[in-house]
Amino acid sequence: MIATKGYAAQNATTDPALWSFEHREPGPNDILIDIHFCGICHSDIHQARNEWGNALYPMVPGHEIVGTVARVGSAVTKFKVGDKAGVGCMVDSCRVCPSCKAGEEQYCDKGATVWTYNSKTDAGLTFGGYSDKIVLDESFALHIPDNLNLAATAPLLCAGITTYSPLRHFGAGEGKRIGIVGLGGLGHMALKFSHAFGAHTVQFTTSASKIEDAKKLGADEVILTKEAGWDANLGRTFDFVLDCVSAPHDITPYLGLLKRDAVYCSVGIPETPIQVAAFAVAMGRKHVTGSAIGGIKETQEMLDFCGKHNIVSDIEMTTFDKLSEAWVRVVKADVKYRFVLDTKSL
Structure with a gap:
């Protein structure tokens, strides 16, 4: 031993x-x-x-x-x-x-x-x-x-593959509008990957102090979600939203951002169940899903991608x-x- x-x-x-x-x-x-x-x-x-x-x-x-x-x-x-x-x-x-x-x-x-x-x-x-x-x-x-x-x-x-995998699986890339919710351990990696994939990436955060960080990390836009009406004029404009927040929070506003047939994905794994309003998904045939890390082959792919693009x-x-x-x-x-x-x- x-x-x-x-x-x-x-x-x-x-x-x-x-x-x-x-x-x-x-x-x-x-x-x-x-x-x-x-x-x-x-x-x-x-x-x-x-x-x-x-x-x-x-x-x-x-x-x-x-x-x-x-x-x-x-x-x-x-x-x-x-x-x-x-x-x-x-x-x-x-x-x-x-x-x-x-x-x-x-x-x-x-x-x-x-x-x-x-x-x-x-x-x-x-x-x-x-x-x-x-x-x-x-x-x-x-x-x-x-x-x-x-x-x-x-x-x-963990943080890397947890965000890389769903972004890859759901087709983040050029011509896609991607939302990242939360700028923490998971969120900052999601932002880096989405930017590296060539997607138009929008960072959502409750912290005004993180706005400049988000821009430096590759965000094309930063939306401060503590402000009233933050989601005005954003309805049905996103192809995919990746939620990286681990604390309980209302996901309904983010469902409103999705285009028809688009996907909201949770990787933050809050302690309490996610509440989904039926009409929020029915109107637009929207999908609510989750994702857990990635397999060994995909994790190696992610590391090789990071080596190529110097992402850490x-x-x-x-x-x-x-x-x-x-x-x-x-x-x-x-x-x-x-x-x-x-x-x-x-």
């Missing part, structure tokens, strides 16, 4: 603290990654505090992981020692169902997706990237383009001794735009 140290939540009411645990020895198809950086995702907080009702303790959060390969199993072909590697939200699936065979492992039809942390396996619980090491099958590890800043690449493994997350570096403070700021949306933990601080 491989001795590992990290930060673990022991229950729903206390913040993660230093904890020692073990990973398995790498098998023939496994790689051992020395973790250098791990992004802080709002879902880490949701799960550690059992806000989604599925928490397993002790829990070592973290699924935006980057580092270098330290060991490889005898049958490994994708990686060699010294390679930069990343780990996102999942480390295994059934691999044989239609969804897995289609490269959509996150939607495994057998419900057998093994999440990077907070999953129960025959070998025990999975532990994530708030730690110094991780062992996983090479099939679920990602190559990191050499030209990308490693720390700023970490959030691409805007980050604030932090250390483990300041984790509780960072979590408070994440909940307050007081970070531009993603915290990344430096594992050297362990």
Whole structure:
């Protein structure tokens, strides 16, 4: 077994603290990654505090992981020692169902997706990237383009693919008018991708202080939604709206922006159910949907796209001794735009 140290939540009411645990020895198809950086995702907080009702303790959060390969199993072909590697939200699936065979492992039809942390396996619980090491099958590890800043690449493994996937799936690109709701960890990545795809991109935000940031990040227009009548004259003018807000909010005004047959997609995953007025979707045959990360193949595609276009997350570096403070700021949306933990601080 491989001795590992990290930060673990022991229950729903206390913040993660230093904890020692073990990973398995790498098998023939496994790689051992020395973790250098791990992004802080709002879902880490949701799960550690059992806000989604599925928490397993002790829990070592973290699924935006980057580092270098330290060991490889005898049958490994994708990686060699010294390679930069990343780990996102999942480390295994059934691999044989239609969804897995289609490269959509996150939607495994057998419900057998093994999440990077907070999953129960025959070998025990999975532990994530708030730690110094991780062992996983090479099939679920990602190559990191050499030209990308490693720390700023970490959030691409969740915030990046979570926004890239629906934008690609629903056809964001030249000639399309795309709305991005919320300018936070997810929203700023969505804005960068939509702009890079060539779409006319409109950023919606409640924060006047973020207007200039949005323009710098690639927004063609910025709409401040705290102002009364903000949606006047915008009805039925959008091909797609991607909602990146994790707090409960009324989506009805955004449905009014959609063209006939257009799509509103939620990736923020609010804690409370989304309320949809029947007439808001019936009049215009509009679609309300969601999206969850992306498969391994698409995540690698996203990373390669980022390498080609030099796209990374805007980050604030932090250390483990300041984790509780960072979590408070994440909940307050007081970070531009993603915290990344430096594992050297362990």
